[in-house]
Amino acid sequence: MFLKEEKRVSKTRTRMLDYDHDHDDKKERGWRRGSVFPYIASFALIAVLAWYGSAEDYFTWLPEVEQERLTVVPIPRIKSDSIGSTKEFFDKYGDQVVIVENEVRHHPASKLGWQGLKDLCGGGTVHTNLYDPNSTAWGGQTDHVQMLLGEYLDKYIIGESEELRYVGGDTGMPEFCPSLEFYAPIPRYVALALSPMDGLLVNHDENCEASAVGCEKAVLIGQPETFIGRPGTMTELHMDAWLVPFWMSVYIGRKTFRTIRYEDSRTHLNYYRKFARAEKRVYDNSTGTYVTKQLEIFNPDLEVFPELENVKVYEGTVNAGDWIYLPPATLHAVYNDEMSWALSANSLYPALLDSFVDTCVDAGFAANCATMVKERTQCQGEIETPQDLRSCLVDHPYFRKLLSRYENGESRDMLLHETHDFPDFSSWCNAARIMVASYEKQYSKSFSEYVEAAKASDPSFVSDEESARMHVQWRTKQASLGFVTEQCKQAEMV
Structure with missing residues (x-):
């Protein structure tokens, strides 16, 4: 059991880039x-x-x-039974966006339905957002509200509310419903992967030496991320953190993707290396004032963003049971055509070592791509050259192990705890629970300090309404921790 000591690193979330400028935490279809x-x-x-x-x-x-x-071309589609091995998949499609039809249809999650998902995970907390075309935040997501999944499903999916509130990422399976791993395995192509981490749990058993392989376990509670929404909910064009590849399994509904290859964006849309959303100040003749316009790939204004005419936009619909893969640093936007539920993750696969290193270096180590590697591998020294980055990876015992397993053809659908090298669900679930509790404690302390400090300096700064809203968020996080703890306890009793 890897529950002895927690070594925290900076909390990482796949849904946003850690830019220097201020931004939130984390259409129309052409x-x-x-x-x-x-x-x-x-x-x-x-x-x-x-x-x-x-x-x-x-x-x-x-x-x-x-x-x-706008030049829009279809995303390539292949049948799940047309690829014989993970190596064949990356040899053929590692450098392009591709939809693999029916790749996850056999997963139990495909048969859950909304009521089944509510029964299994309704007590977990999810992060919800609204899309604002004028927002500079990641994907245009604003008005962040935490709520229990069961409450969200009852109101916005099973219920009749027409508000386009979206569970749009920033909700990891381990932190809201660990038992979901039995229903949604990590697909075979991406199961052997180096994932970012939220912290390390260290086992101080007498048989373990400091930093020995197997005595430290990286814990990531923020992935795979959950996406649930009504028709019309969306995430606008963005580049994910760390510039690593992206994948998504769709279990309910349909989602339309629009993507732009890194080779195009680096030349014509280079501002995405630095900003969460692209925007320009333009003169409005009708009002005689300057206004700010955000780039919307589903509703593009080519007068404001003429550079879009120079890129090729790949578009495709991912249906229930399908799986989509995006190479490193691919710009993408997603529109929900139907009530939909999907899971996604960002991680680095052995087959894409060279591609990732080249992209990270070419991008000037943007989007914390080198920082993620340094934190995950705990390598010493600064990463300043391509060789530094590559060595940081290939010299790490765990990544060398991944390379060996990949070359030996050991890729297969895996449960989430297997992909993080935990021996069983119980030990992984408890590790995730410890990390969730740590962040809940941090949130609780920050919340209390914020309210007290704000009221001390200016009693009107935090209204009673705002204070009440924050208390609700805090209680929701506490309830979610209890739910995760209960799922871990149930596993220990089996």
């Missing part, structure tokens, strides 16, 4: 190039759709001049 129909045909189509009671959704998809100037 028609493909060339798919311009006569307006008469468009209105005829809408009339037919209206007969089935769904025309309202399609009014947002009318073609626009802006969309016609």
Whole structure:
């Protein structure tokens, strides 16, 4: 059991980049190039759709001049049974976005449904957001509210609320529902991976030596992340932290991706290395003032962002049971076409060692790509050159072990605790529980200090309403910790 001592590192979250400027914590879907129909045909189509009671959704998809100037091509799709091995997958598709149809359909999560998900995980806490087209925050996500998953599902998914509140990341499986690992294994292609970590748990057993392989376990409670939302919820164009690859398993509904390769973004959209969202100040002739415009890849304004005409946008819909893979530093945006639920993660795979090193160095070590490696491997010295970064990885015993297992063809669907090299669910769950408790304690202390300090300096600074809201958030986190603890205890009794 790796529960003796916790060694904290800075908490990392996959959903945001740690930029220097201030930003929050963590549409319309364009028609493909060339798919311009006569307006008469468009209105005829809408009339037919209206007969089935769904025309309202399609009014947002009318073609626009802006969309016609955008080069949109389909994301490649392959069948799950067309790839024989993980090595073959990365040899063929490691450098491109690809959708693997039916890759996760056999996972038990595909059969849970909304009620099953609520029954299993309803007591866990999720982070919810609203999309704001004018926000500079990651993916345009604002108005962050924590709530129990059961409450969220009852109100926004099973219920009738039309507010587009989205469980849009920043909610890791280990911190809200560890038992979900039995329903949603990590897919075979990405199970052997070096993941970021939230901290180290050290076993001081007499048979263990300091820093010995097997005596320290990296713990990550922020992945895989959960995404749940109604039709119309979305995350706008962004580049994930650390510049590592991204994958997503979709278990309910449909999600449309728009992606831009790093080779294009580095040349034409280089501002994504530094900022969570792209924005420009432009003069508005109608008002005679300057206004700020955010880049929206689902509703692009090519007058403000003409550089979009120079890139190729890959678009594809990921259906329930499908899985999507994105190479390092791929820009992406996601629109939910239906009520949907998916899990995703960012990590580094042995097959992409060279690709990641090249990308991280080319990007000037942006998005904390080198910092993540340094924290995860605990390597000494500064990372200033490509060789520094590569050595930091290949000299680490755990990554060398991953390389060996990859070369030996040991990739397969794995439970989450297996991917982090824990011997069983119970030891992994308790490690996650300790980390969750640590952050809950930190949050509780920060919350109390913030409220007291604010009221001491200016009693009106924190209103009674705001204070009450923060208390609700705090109680929600405490309830979630109790829920995770209970799931761990149940595992020990089996």
